[in-house]
Amino acid sequence: MRRSRCLLPAVGLLLITTACQGGSSEPPRATTPGPATGTARMAADSALRWSPAVVWSGDLxxxxxxxxAATRDCLTKAMxxxxxxxxxxxxxxxxxSAGELAYVTAWHEQDGIGVATVAYPFRxxxxxxxxxIDAGGKRIDVDTVQLDDTLRADPGVQALLNAHPQATPFAPARAAGGTPLEGGGVRLVYRTPLRECHACADVGQLQIGYDFDATRHFVGQHVVPTPAP
Structure with a gap:
């Protein structure tokens, strides 16, 4: 049978950070799922373009x-x-992923960039x-700021770490507005607090600028201290 195939109060500084960087019809549905079907589905899932349609709010x-409790299968069924x-x-x-569950709870646009709020209900x-979310569907996580070598080389970060050697970024980052860039681009700014422990008071902030060009594609970042007040 033929089978169908289918920034820094402690030192008077805020930082802005950025890292440099066909129309065919649907094929016939296979009567029996096979490896190709699963592969095609995974490819389609990975290519999903986020939009307001990814938002859900419900009972878990x-x-x-x-x-x-707290399994991906349970989350899927509950949704x-x-x-x-x-x-x-x-x-x-x-x-x-990695045993952590999450889903999108809200969506809005700022200056042509999609902004998705993500919930981690079991953290x-x-x-x-x-x-x-940029114009090409690229997703940028603003909560993964780390004090890497590039940041540590910045004089402002060095000054903060000299005063607070154990300071580290603690998510979540908070929106701090946006500014236009030359050529029609835009920079969206997020601030991440710096602390020496989770329950400790903030000892500073990293102000992170995410740059997008005139077509709203993500183009990278630069470490730029703000002018002193």
Whole structure:
């Protein structure tokens, strides 16, 4: 049978940081799923372009108790039962990895850039995050700021670390506005607090600028201290 194939109060500084950097019809549906079907589905899921359709808000109480608590399968079933769109379920699958579950709870646009709010319902701390979505669908996580060698080489960061050697960024980053760039681009700014422990007071902030060109594609970043007040 033929089978079908289918910035820094402690030292008077804020930092702006940035790292440099066909129309064919749907094929016949296979009657029996096979490896190709699964591969095609995975490829389609990975290529999902985020939009307001990835947003979901619902009840996850069923995933907080019993043997199925806090699993990807439970999250998927709870979202489907709660009326989530296929795109919302797929986005949640993209966000959920290494045993951590997440889904998109809100969407808005700023200066032509998509801004998605992400919930981490089972974290002990930091239950919210943000992704910026550029014109090509690239997703930029503003909550992954690390004091890498580039940041540590900045004089302002060095001054802060001299005063507070244990200081480190603590997500979530908070929106701090946007500024136009030459040629029609835009910079969206997010601030991440610096602390020596989770419960400690902030000892400074990193102010991060994410740059997009006139077509709203992400183009990279630069470490630039703000002028002294």
């Amino acid at each position: 109480n069923s995933c907080r108790q019993g043997e199925a 489907q039962a709660g009326g989530a769109s296929a795109d919302a379920v797929t986005a949640a699958g993209q966000l959920s 002990a701390n930091t239950n919210e995050g943000t992704r910026l």
